[in-house]
Every structure is written in C-alpha cells, then in structure tokens.
Amino acid sequence: MPVTLHHTDTGGEGMPLVIVHGLLGSADNWRSHIKQWRESWRVIAVDLRNHGRSPHTDGMAYQAMAEDVMELLQQLEIDRAHLLGHSMGGKVVMSMARLAPEKVASLMVADIAPLAYGHDHEAIFAGLRRLEEGEPANRSEADAMLAEYVAESSTRMFLATNLVRGDQGGLRLRVGLDEIEAGYADIMAEPAGEGAFRGPSLVLRGSRSHYVSDAALPALHEVLPDVRVVTLDAGHWLHAECPEAFQSAVKEFLTPL
Known part of the structure; x- marks a missing residue:
C-alpha cells in the first residue's frame, strides 16, 4: 500500500x-x-x-x-x-x-x-543513534554528539536538519531510523x-x-x-x-x- x-x-x-x-x-x-x-x-x-x-x-x-x-x-x-x-x-x-x-x-x-553501491553510512547511523540516546537539549549539544562519529561539519549540519523539538523540550529525530536501517540494502540497490x-x-x-x-x-x-x-x-x-x-x-x- x-x-x-x-x-x-x-x-x-x-x-x-x-x-x-x-x-x-x-x-x-x-x-x-x-x-x-x-x-x-x-x-x-x-x-x-x-x-x-x-x-x-x-x-x-x-x-x-x-x-x-x-x-x-x-x-x-x-x-x-x-x-x-x-x-x-x-x-x-x-x-x-x-x-x-x-x-x-x-x-x-x-x-x-x-x-x-557499497555500504558507507555506518558512522552516520551511529551518530544518529547517539542523538536518539543522548536527547540533546540544543543544537550545540547535538553537534557535539554527532562529532563523536561524523568529522565533517557540513555533514553534521545536514543531519541536524532532521532534529525537531520534542514534547519534553529536548531535540528528537523525526526520521524513521529503524525503518531506514532495516531497508538500507534496498536503498543501496539499483x-x-x-x-x-x-x-x-x-x-x-x-x-x-x-x-x-x-x-x-x-x-x-x-x-x-x-x-x-x-x-x-x-x-x-x-x-x-x-x-x-x-x-x-x-x-x-x-x-x-
């Protein structure tokens, strides 16, 4: 459907x-x-x-x-x-x-x-999981968490566009990370x-x-x-x-x- x-x-x-x-x-x-x-x-x-x-x-x-x-x-x-x-x-x-x-x-x-294509998003997925677990209070905290896994600041800025303010005041991801990771092989396919x-x-x-x-x-x-x-x-x-x-x-x- x-x-x-x-x-x-x-x-x-x-x-x-x-x-x-x-x-x-x-x-x-x-x-x-x-x-x-x-x-x-x-x-x-x-x-x-x-x-x-x-x-x-x-x-x-x-x-x-x-x-x-x-x-x-x-x-x-x-x-x-x-x-x-x-x-x-x-x-x-x-x-x-x-x-x-x-x-x-x-x-x-x-x-x-x-x-x-080959699989080359492991560090990005790890950084996003860090955001899920860390529940950053602001974008500076989020960037520091992402920097543990993603060195390029431009990539971190792009990834941070997926953050929105949650009901409890902190930042949360709006992407379906579980579904994306489960379907990653299909994303890399033709x-x-x-x-x-x-x-x-x-x-x-x-x-x-x-x-x-x-x-x-x-x-x-x-x-x-x-x-x-x-x-x-x-x-x-x-x-x-x-x-x-x-x-x-x-x-x-x-x-x-």
Missing part, C-alpha cells in the same frame, strides 16, 4: 516540477531552490516515507517509494511532470521513469547512477523497473564526488540514452554547495521543454 506523503506545493500553471530529496533529507532542504523555480514552474517537493513529515513504515524498496510519489501525483490530479531527484531520490525518479514513462516529461538526476527511459534527461554530478564516476557513464547511458551530463565543482550535496550553478543548469535544461 502506498504511503500518503507530506509535500509542499507552490501551485501555479504549467508543467509541474517534482523534487525528491536524498537519504536523510527532506523537502525542507530545497526551500531556496523552490523560491527560484516557482517563478517558472509549479513546484512540488515531497518528503519520502520515513523522512521529514511523512509517515514511518516498513520497506525502502525503490518500487514502493516510486509508487508513493505516483500516488501523490494522482491525488493532485497531475498526469505528467518534470522529475528531479538527488541521490536516493534520483533512484526514485529513475524508477518512476522506468515504471511509468508516460507520466514523465523530463528527468533530472543529481549525483547518482543507476547502480548498486533503481526499480527495467529498460531505458528515452525522454530528455539531465544528470548533474559533483567533480569531487564518487557517485557518478566516468566508469559509471556506460550504465547511465544504457538507462538514460538521451542524457546530458553536467559536472559541477562540488561534492555529493552539489545543490547545497553550488546552488546558483545547480539552479542555472536545471533552468537551462527545462526552459526549452
């Missing part, structure tokens, strides 16, 4: 642009981009299951997450849309494009390839569906990220034969590290469509 996803919707006319965040992200991470893109498109940003304000439930398979988003679009009476997904969200939108290509006007994927999406596609990759290396390009072209690959001077969170270049690349791709 699909999950009813929390989402933001700017309204407006024209072809909708649907944004799907990555692992441990949320629609909130895209606020500055939404402000820019809402001038040209109706923008819908979703919280995937077990993320943001969406319900917690078992299962993180890409078919299930893609069906969640497609169910939301049906509820919004949207027959066709541009899709943009970062990392895990990129695999969700690739799955949607394979499962229901007639619903996809164009596909934009940020720093992920249609490949299975997108759902088979064959290629032959519509217009854009892949944005970070020059300092390993997720879309040159070695991954043959697999990328196999799944997205009409793809344009743009490399930005950034790491994996390229939309946060170089927002203007990211916005510009998306607008340049979408404007003629």
